[in-house]
Amino acid sequence: MRNLLHNMNPSVKFIAVTISMLTIAFFFNPWTPLLFFVSILLLQLTMSHINWKLWLLFMLPFSIGAFGYLWTTVVFGADTGGTIIWSFAGINVTDEQWAHALSLSFRVMAFSSLSLMFAFTTDPVKFILSLMQQLKLSPKLAYGVMVGYQFLPVMKDEFTQIQQAQRLRGVEVEKRSWQRIVSMRRVLIPMLAGAVRKAERSAFAMEARGFTGEPRNAYYRPILLSRTDVLMSGVFLIILLTSCFGGIWLN
Amino acid sequence: MLKETFSLNHLSFRFPDDQKATLKGISFSISKGEKVVISGPSGCGKSTLLYLLNRLYPDNCDGSVDGEVLLFGKPATDYAPGEINHRVATVFQDPDSQFCMPTVEDELAFTLENLQIPFDKMEARITAVLELTGLTHLRHTIIQSLSGGTKQRVATACALIMEPEVLLLDEPLSHLDPYTAKQFVEWLTDLQLKTQLTIVAVEHRLDSWGKFFEREIQLDENGCLVNDHLFSPKQPILFPERSISLQPKTALQVENLSVTIKNKQLLTPLSFSVCRGEIVVVAGPNGSGKSTLVKSLCDIYKPTTGTIQSDGTGYVPQSPEYLFLTQTVQKEVAYSGSSNPTDIASLMTRLRLDEICEDHPFAISHGQKRRVAIAAMLADKRPVLLMDEPTSGQDKAALLELFELIDQRSKEGTTFLIVTHDMEFAASIADSVLLIKDGELTGKFDAKDVWNNEELLESHHLLTPKGVDRFAESFA
Numbered sequence: 001m002r003n004l005l006h007n008m009n010p011s012v013k014f015i016a017v018t019i020s021m022l023t024i025a026f027f028f029n030p031w032t033p034l035l036f037f038v039s040i041l042l043l044q045l046t047m048s049h050i051n052w053k054l055w056l057l058f059m060l061p062f063s064i065g066a067f068g069y070l071w072t073t074v075v076f077g078a079d080t081g082g083t084i085i086w087s088f089a090g091i092n093v094t095d096e097q098w099a100h101a102l103s104l105s106f107r108v109m110a111f112s113s114l115s116l117m118f119a120f121t122t123d124p125v126k127f128i129l130s131l132m133q134q135l136k137l138s139p140k141l142a143y144g145v146m147v148g149y150q151f152l153p154v155m156k157d158e159f160t161q162i163q164q165a166q167r168l169r170g171v172e173v174e175k176r177s178w179q180r181i182v183s184m185r186r187v188l189i190p191m192l193a194g195a196v197r198k199a200e201r202s203a204f205a206m207e208a209r210g211f212t213g214e215p216r217n218a219y220y221r222p223i224l225l226s227r228t229d230v231l232m233s234g235v236f237l238i239i240l241l242t243s244c245f246g247g248i249w250l251n
Numbered sequence: 252m253l254k255e256t257f258s259l260n261h262l263s264f265r266f267p268d269d270q271k272a273t274l275k276g277i278s279f280s281i282s283k284g285e286k287v288v289i290s291g292p293s294g295c296g297k298s299t300l301l302y303l304l305n306r307l308y309p310d311n312c313d314g315s316v317d318g319e320v321l322l323f324g325k326p327a328t329d330y331a332p333g334e335i336n337h338r339v340a341t342v343f344q345d346p347d348s349q350f351c352m353p354t355v356e357d358e359l360a361f362t363l364e365n366l367q368i369p370f371d372k373m374e375a376r377i378t379a380v381l382e383l384t385g386l387t388h389l390r391h392t393i394i395q396s397l398s399g400g401t402k403q404r405v406a407t408a409c410a411l412i413m414e415p416e417v418l419l420l421d422e423p424l425s426h427l428d429p430y431t432a433k434q435f436v437e438w439l440t441d442l443q444l445k446t447q448l449t450i451v452a453v454e455h456r457l458d459s460w461g462k463f464f465e466r467e468i469q470l471d472e473n474g475c476l477v478n479d480h481l482f483s484p485k486q487p488i489l490f491p492e493r494s495i496s497l498q499p500k501t502a503l504q505v506e507n508l509s510v511t512i513k514n515k516q517l518l519t520p521l522s523f524s525v526c527r528g529e530i531v532v533v534a535g536p537n538g539s540g541k542s543t544l545v546k547s548l549c550d551i552y553k554p555t556t557g558t559i560q561s562d563g564t565g566y567v568p569q570s571p572e573y574l575f576l577t578q579t580v581q582k583e584v585a586y587s588g589s590s591n592p593t594d595i596a597s598l599m600t601r602l603r604l605d606e607i608c609e610d611h612p613f614a615i616s617h618g619q620k621r622r623v624a625i626a627a628m629l630a631d632k633r634p635v636l637l638m639d640e641p642t643s644g645q646d647k648a649a650l651l652e653l654f655e656l657i658d659q660r661s662k663e664g665t666t667f668l669i670v671t672h673d674m675e676f677a678a679s680i681a682d683s684v685l686l687i688k689d690g691e692l693t694g695k696f697d698a699k700d701v702w703n704n705e706e707l708l709e710s711h712h713l714l715t716p717k718g719v720d721r722f723a724e725s726f727a
Binding site: 125143146147150151153154161162164165166167168169170171186189190193194198199201202203204205206207208209210211212214216217218219220221222 | 546
């Protein structure tokens, strides 16, 4: 039960997530995104084992963003009419404004929780393999992404090493964050020079092993479609329909 | 008559951007089952020649080929892309950029998928090649967590799983320490006996290979074939003898230094001192804390306890490029502004940088980059220089140049701490040796006491330098 989301075929999950997002985008009442957000949470609670601490940390910026939407829409939103439900410090908040504000912020919450659900329950390597096997992504692109993914930790090491070496030359660590971003280019140039060389070597190594970018006949690790996927697609569909109709009904 | 695997007839090759041809008029042929090494100085076109044999060139660089390249009796141009790679497998130089999948098993499967092997045959072939190469226990290991030597074995296994007729090796030892390199050669010898593969390797440091090869094809720096003869085991590089230029003045005094990062003690408290002009080699197994020591000495890592007293420590990383911040060599050396123009001018002359002072520091040769890095450190008033693995992947000429450079500087009073795996280099240059194991300093030894003490060396994963008698004599 707690493995269901993890065991789902990544491509099917990807399609389910995309369809859900597109559908939710057409509902402007506050209830649909709220219902959806709550259902996704319930789904994650019951059918996955994720690191909730990390999840909260990732959710934090989205929550702040959602609150920002709420606040700006309430305070600066165009006057749309409707009855005033409360007023303070000279700001009158109408019920319609309030509904818009809630709708916007719940939407942010719904979309971010959905994306995080996908990210937290999907193994990136499996996702790429599945894209290649089920959705016919070109192997050239798929393995390109895969090599990049293997390089990430190496690049991170290199980044710290270059930074350390340059600090030794007397490069000051800038106090302001925008200055720090501008001074990043000094680290990026040697790093990119190395990355270009590495990329060429990897390409050679792959070609020397007979990789031509042609679609393949057989896979060692076939990513299959199973009954779990049918079941989970059903679950996603139910969640989607419930939040859509529930939203309309509650409104 | 033996069947010819490769046959080159008056082959010349030129890169599209170059005026001069990289390879000129090369003719030779290699028969089945031969073990051939192609040798020559860095940049002579050895690797290019290898890439012509597995057809990575000319397609990948738009170079122009003159003459004839026959692979298994058929012109190279007649093969479809990827076709020849089923019969000719290659192991490359850099263990870090040969893999595209997370685990050993996946990487092997990637190769089989490329060959369009049906699913039900894959399992058997993976098991077989892992057994042949003795890597069965690593089947599910993450490749990036393996050591350089083991990565090269995995790369070889990936090459062998294709059941090729020929194995091409592109300087497979250059990133390995001598101990691991020796193990790799022994392992490959066994493997060749079992499989009767044709092996063609490119290598500039032949002394590590012992009697492995049967035949040697030598190229000169212009890309012409100068010699094609029976292989004879090579003597290690003979470095000139140097006199100790130690001055009785302490340049670096370390007391009770220890480093703890994220609750992990990387260095247990250690103390030692180094004199002015002294050359110290820091040696020990991989991951023993050599780099941590060097980095804490030059203040990249903050010491947890203890004190470091010195006139200023500078650091030259393995890739000197990491230090560069400006557009020209001249500006690079003058960057910190702590030396006056006259000092900088004399430093540039002594390190032979005046002829390249307007060049971009990224566009010069590796040896020149290192000289720029040293000059920049000395201009920063850092007379104690810490060098991290300056020897790895260097050919004979480069090593001799490095030797000369360090020797010269030490005579001028610069102190060196050098982390290296190259035992011959260490033996020829070191005044003293710091042996480190598991984050603990075994001790600071006089160089001449270390090289004959096999027990001590072995416990630190080191080998007795070849030609050690010479050093013993010269010290006597």
